[in-house]
Amino acid sequence: MGHIKKILGMALLGLVISVPGWAQCTSNQDAAVDCFVKNAVSTGLMIPPKGMTISQFKAYGVAVSKVVQSPSAMVFLLGMAGATADAVPPTNADGTANQAAQDAFVNAVVSAGLNDGIIALPPETTPAQLEQFARDLTAGMAANSGVTISPGAFLRALDGYIVAATLSNGTVNWQQVGTSISNLLGALAAAGLMKLPANITISNIQQFALGTAAGIQQYKQATGRANL
16 A cells, blocks of 8 residues: 555656646745655655655655656656566565565666666656666556556566576576577567667667666576576
């Protein structure tokens, strides 16, 4: 329920800041967001993540307001969160809880997205805040108990390359994984099934996919899973 409150509150925050002239607390947008977060927490609409102070949560609210105004970042995070909630659950192979493993995976993917130029860090936002928002989105999507499709197909495809390149001693041949990824993305691009923005090269996408694959392997080792 806490995750739902956080996602609901942040969704309302995104809606609020998109309405011109909303700022009832002040005419400055960032201060208006600060005011909204303070009131939302006091009324129980939003719950700060464990270990985060009200001051830090206000700063986080301002950061989220910048993220939802950045279409490329928001689309990336929504897609990543949906795929993670589906294919990379916060549980070990034996079914016991392991939230840290999922969180580490989310952080790795967001970091790869920033480092490889897939997304740009929105203004007034830190990488840590972007990772926090990604984790909150993932938790909110995982809480959904309704009918869902499988957005984690790409992650499982990457894992298939990892499994195929794993030697008998458990070591992964990352050169083989990289070659498989390059072949896949090259084929998708050649077939017109993947179109890249002007500022993104196929090399950027390949490096991002390889970074995500490394995150998958780290998650599997942390949870004792043989595959996703």
